[in-house]
Amino acid sequence: MTFDLRELYQEVILDHAKQPRNFGHPPACNRQAKGHNPLCGDRLTVYLTIEDGVVTDAAFEGAGCAISMASASLMTEMVKNKTEAEAHSLFELFHALVAGDQGENAENAGDGADLGKLAVFSGVREYPVRVKCATLPWHAFAAALKGKQDDVTTEE
Amino acid sequence: MTTAAGIRRQVQRDSDRLAFDVRRVREDFPILKQRVNGRPLVFLDSAASAQKPRAVIRAVQQCYEREYANIHRGVYFLSERATELFEGARVKVQRFLGAREAREIIFVRGATEAINLVAQTYGRKFLNRADEVVLSTLEHHSNIVPWQMLRDEKGLTLRIIPIDDSGALRMEEYEKLLGTRTKLVAVTHCSNALGIVTPVKEIIRLAHEKGIPVLVDGCQAVPHMPVDVRDLDCDFYVFSGHKLYGPSGIGALYGKAALLEAMPPYQGGGDMISTVTFEKTEYNVIPHKFEAGTPNIAGAIGLGAAIDYVSGLGFDEIVDHEQELLEYATEALAETNSLRLFGTVEDKVCILSFIIEGVHPHDIGTILDHEGIAIRAGHHCAQPLMDRFGVTATARASFGLYNTREDVDALVAGVRKAVEFFG
Ligand SMILES: Cc1ncc(COP(=O)(O)O)c(C=O)c1O
Numbered sequence: 001m002t003f004d005l006r007e008l009y010q011e012v013i014l015d016h017a018k019q020p021r022n023f024g025h026p027p028a029c030n031r032q033a034k035g036h037n038p039l040c041g042d043r044l045t046v047y048l049t050i051e052d053g054v055v056t057d058a059a060f061e062g063a064g065c066a067i068s069m070a071s072a073s074l075m076t077e078m079v080k081n082k083t084e085a086e087a088h089s090l091f092e093l094f095h096a097l098v099a100g101d102q103g104e105n106a107e108n109a110g111d112g113a114d115l116g117k118l119a120v121f122s123g124v125r126e127y128p129v130r131v132k133c134a135t136l137p138w139h140a141f142a143a144a145l146k147g148k149q150d151d152v153t154t155e156e
Numbered sequence: 157m158t159t160a161a162g163i164r165r166q167v168q169r170d171s172d173r174l175a176f177d178v179r180r181v182r183e184d185f186p187i188l189k190q191r192v193n194g195r196p197l198v199f200l201d202s203a204a205s206a207q208k209p210r211a212v213i214r215a216v217q218q219c220y221e222r223e224y225a226n227i228h229r230g231v232y233f234l235s236e237r238a239t240e241l242f243e244g245a246r247v248k249v250q251r252f253l254g255a256r257e258a259r260e261i262i263f264v265r266g267a268t269e270a271i272n273l274v275a276q277t278y279g280r281k282f283l284n285r286a287d288e289v290v291l292s293t294l295e296h297h298s299n300i301v302p303w304q305m306l307r308d309e310k311g312l313t314l315r316i317i318p319i320d321d322s323g324a325l326r327m328e329e330y331e332k333l334l335g336t337r338t339k340l341v342a343v344t345h346c347s348n349a350l351g352i353v354t355p356v357k358e359i360i361r362l363a364h365e366k367g368i369p370v371l372v373d374g375c376q377a378v379p380h381m382p383v384d385v386r387d388l389d390c391d392f393y394v395f396s397g398h399k400l401y402g403p404s405g406i407g408a409l410y411g412k413a414a415l416l417e418a419m420p421p422y423q424g425g426g427d428m429i430s431t432v433t434f435e436k437t438e439y440n441v442i443p444h445k446f447e448a449g450t451p452n453i454a455g456a457i458g459l460g461a462a463i464d465y466v467s468g469l470g471f472d473e474i475v476d477h478e479q480e481l482l483e484y485a486t487e488a489l490a491e492t493n494s495l496r497l498f499g500t501v502e503d504k505v506c507i508l509s510f511i512i513e514g515v516h517p518h519d520i521g522t523i524l525d526h527e528g529i530a531i532r533a534g535h536h537c538a539q540p541l542m543d544r545f546g547v548t549a550t551a552r553a554s555f556g557l558y559n560t561r562e563d564v565d566a567l568v569a570g571v572r573k574a575v576e577f578f579g
Binding site (some may be wrong): 009041043064065127 | 542
């Protein structure tokens with residue numbers, strides 16, 4: 001396979017896409033939101049357990065492409081045990097990484113946050129049409145944090 | 157496939173093997189020479205929009221360089237020339253569809269606008285509360301949403317012709333849907349997502365037995381088969397120029413003259429009137445009644461050139477070539493492990509819609525793109541159809557008259573690579 005495909009589909013991504021972590025609907029969760037990408041029809045639901053402003057558990061269910069599944073899987077790992085504010089900065093940092101934006105988001109993002117494993121998504125910015133696949137779970141996550149009831153879409 | 161039709165095609169093919177020279181045809185399409193990601197472009201998304209032959213590009217360019225002015229108004233040479241060419245394009249569409257008269261052809265932006273026009277004029281005037289419109293499960297969103305908008309405005313009911321697992325319309329169910337409340341049937345001639353050709357002639361015959369008019373969405377049919385609206389006896393027929401190797405932003409609505417005359421205008425403005433005072437306006441005759449404002453003049457002329465191009469090659473040749481590609485591609489893809497093909501009927505145009513277990517269509521699309529192969533991954537603007545099959549998306553390879561067996565080979569190799577990569 002050509003070099004640059006491996007840049008997009010890094011081993012970690014393929015691994016998480018094939019065997020998503022935290023897949024399911026934890027009965028104890030107290031926030032949830034659905035995400036929908038109208039371009040491809042992918043849908044997923046993010047379930048959070050928030051205790052005293054800390055994400056103590058995160059999980060998801062749904063079906064989608066390798067990028068969106070791996071993104072959801074890694075996201076649920078990364079946001080666990082973060083405060084809501086920390087998790088939100090992580091989203092901003094992640095968004096700046098995959099959308100390649102240099103502006104406000106990138107500068108303000110990530111106070112105290114560190115991309116960690118999420119850095120494997122750096123190849124996504126070369127594929128503009130796939131950026132939404134990577135951010136879909138995060139949009140749903142942000143909506144769940146806000147306690148939003150309506151489905152969110154990547155078009156917002 | 158050793159069906160009678162297949163054999164007939166084979167015999168036919170052998171006898172004039174040299175007649176359709178796809179290499180020469182490809183020379184007519186400048187864009188196909190391009191390389192993508194360092195590889196020759198393999199363009200397999202013609203159902204979304206087809207590439208343009210030089211004849212079309214030249215016609216548009218020539219219009220702007222030498223023949224352009226506004227139409228139907230100038231008393232000077234250029235305006236008369238542009239009007240002649242624009243109206244000449246209308247006659248080309250008329251002949252292409254086998255319509256009785258040129259005034260039965262309305263120029264529109266495309267199929268979407270044509271269907272909205274019918275819904276907003278015919279539908280608004282003649283459909284009432286509790287009336288029913290019959291659509292099919294195969295429809296493109298553009299033949300669903302305009303009817304939903306009308307439903308919400310009028311209190312209509314939409315009834316949907318179901319399909320079987322092969323994708324074929326269930327005609328016995330269709331017959332049962334036709335009742336005293338049915339006021340219109342709107343169906344596709346050919347499914348953009350699956351390539352299935354529907355039995356429109358029979359659909360129309362059954363509807364007409366009950367006095368119900370029929371609109372046919374011909375977007376995916378006109379590039380691939382000869383169409384004769386008088387033989388079909390449809391009441392409305394719509395298509396988009398850009399799928400027929402013509403420019404984007406131009407398409408046609410065919411309507412039987414008596415129906416068009418009975419319909420109120422669509423938009424108001426210049427050209428659609430005969431006299432205007434602030435008290436009262438007299439509308440122009442058809443087709444002008446439906447063509448308010450300055451139309452896409454160069455687009456119509458380009459569409460005329462596209463029709464000349466396709467007619468020059470001839471549908472006998474085009475159908476043979478594309479049906480051979482369809483058989484070849486169907487067999488080749490069927491040999492791929494864990495691949496599921498949708499739309500497994502005999503009567504199809506060359507569109508292959510599939511999923512692969514464990515590999516999302518989007519990922520297939522990205523892997524193929526790396527090989528320089530353009531396919532479509534998604535719901536193809538036919539979400540109800542995707543729902544029917546319990547999938548959110550498929551990968552779709554759609555062929556045009558310029559595609560080759562080598563394109564099929566590249567597709568199959570690319571698909572196998574994707575399977576390996578994610579396997
Ligand atoms: C079957 C069918 N109907 C309608 C349309 C809408 O055509 P357009 O977008 O050109 O108006 C399409 C094209 O996408 C189509 O394939």
